[in-house]
Amino acid sequence: MNIVVCIKQVPDTFEVKIDPETKRIVREGVESIINPYDNYAIEEAVRLKERFGGTVTAISMGPPQAEKALRDAIAMGVDDGVLLCDMKFAGSDTLATSYILSCGIKKIGNFDVIVCGRETLDGSTGQVGPEIAHHLNIPYVTYVSKIKNISSGVMECVRLMEDHYEELKVHLPVLITVVKEINQPRIPSLKGMLKAKKAQINIWKSDNIEGEISSYGQDGSPTRVVDVWTEHMKKEGRKVEGETDKLVEELATELKKLGVL
């Protein structure tokens, strides 16, 4: 079985900083990690390989430093890494991103299952997975929480909904996006880590894939960001000191004033 896992490198922070000019995420000075949801995708891809045999290829679109994310994926058991990296890809919205990724996946070819995380930490759209499936003209299942079996070209899986689970059967090839209930991502092994350090990551530029250049990057992105801002939470604090009895009284008065009590 040939499995492709799509991953993204994101800044390791909950407090995403936005460049006020370009409205894009500021990546400088922030450590980069694999998008946390993608770790579940990697783990599930590796588990599928362990259950049903085959190979796992991780693919990502991003700047040259995103190679690190692919190495981390290899440390977890992925066989190969492909980085789609070209200035022509810069400024892609979800539509262009999914298009470029689908071109990369076509080049990898001969895939049975594509695994994605449910969404990214920085963008949180959850659109890229389904859009890749659209470009590839294959079925997709979002929010998968369990893969029960794959046999005779059919995957049986469970899908996590708001207040219930759905059980589905779907023909391969298929794209799934996974939720964190699906597994517990493994810690890399020594062997995996050393393999990752020495691995050759395939860097594919726009010339290496077959796609419409006009569908890449900003040209291929109908999304227009009007404004993005970081919500500032206001925190206040006051320290009160003294005898316990008086303090209790003071605190109670203060809390009543604030409408808490």
Add this chain to the structure above:
Amino acid sequence: MIVKTGKEEILTYLEDASNFREGSAERLYIPDDEGDLISILTDCAKNNIPVTISSGGTGTVGGRVPREGVILSMERFNRIINIDKNEKTSTLQAGVVIKDFLDLIEKEGLFYPPFPTERTAFIGGNVATNASGEYSFRFGPTRRYVKKIRMILTNGDTLEIKRGCLYEKNGVIDYGMFKVPLPSYRTPPVKCSAGYFSQEGMDGIDLIIGSEGTLGVITEVKVSLIDALPPRFIVIVFLRDEEGIPFIVKEIKKMCGDALFSLEFFDSGSLEFLKNDFPAIPENTCAIYVESVSNTEEMERWLDIAERYNAVDTWLAEDRKNYEKLIDFRHRLPENINAYFKKIGIVKVAMDIAVGEDSFPEMYGFYRDMMKKEKIHSILFGHIGENHLHFNLFPASDEEKIRAKEIYEICVRKAISLGGTVAAEHGIGKIKHKWLEIMYGREGLKEMAGIKKIFDPYCILGLDNIFPKALLK
């Protein structure tokens, strides 16, 4: 100064991390400065009121838990007086919380090598207990890093001792205001935190370090620091060969001793306590856990070790997220064990024995034989790099409880026969007098009581810590 007398207000000061539940006190003092402290101590001395010093409360032997009298909490002595980047030292008050200290010196690119696991502990408590930490395999316990101590005695006098200024000579340590005889017992040359330190030619400051709040109230210390640590990785190697562990550990020390920061062991029973949190732990394995300087060469060395000893699996944490996960792996075990002891409702039967390098294989074999022979559920884990394992027993019936105590004593006697210690890092406090007596004899305990009387002639400070107060009569 704050004074509290309400029962509920004092309650939290009547316990520490041990299961010692005999705490009782009539009053809690929280002094602001040495002036307050002197007046409390001299007043208590005059009125013969026992005083127990209270630090962060992370101890495991009831050291800060008073049976009677008053509590003296050092929490307001929380000022970091200075950090000298050139000299790589820091002077700080006794009540500084370790975490605050570590955070501050980290910004200066410095590190405090004792690196105690309990970050809410106070620096004064660390010195008073000669605390060990996460990297004691590499750096040793607190003792080595204490350059100066300032303490207030129960008569109100101030004693300041600098390392390297006064040594034992002809069986006497001369502190100026009084002379102290060197005890006839000797602290064994192993990881040890059992009673007053005693060695020929010893530095006078070393008697104070590890004296568990029985000699005076430490108000200020000066400690030495080192440069921030290089990047490190953690690797856990899961192995089948539990019998061969001492040999494997010896080889590991030979091959990569200089690169290691910690070297720990978890037997298969210990790993069972972690499977809820880490379901991927392979069945029927034990584990070696190390933290090492991070580079490809060391990683390759570890792959070589893993292959040579037929490792079932290896986990490697190099990035921050996985590193934190594996740090949690190490810390989680004692937490889960304590929770289990609480759940089954028994007082902990947990040993803290260490022996010398050459005797370790014999001690390990002794534990293993005991585990096979006895029916009581038991586990073995800990600081194998320092020849220091915690043998824990979980007796399920009254009969087993009695047997567990007997096993404890058998292990203690075995360790002592091998030149080891009954308390490698947890200290003696109020719950291990019996074991210390087996180690140093009644005479040894009496000698300690004699030393205490010189520092604290009123016999009010830290009563029942290290030895029973009855010996002070």
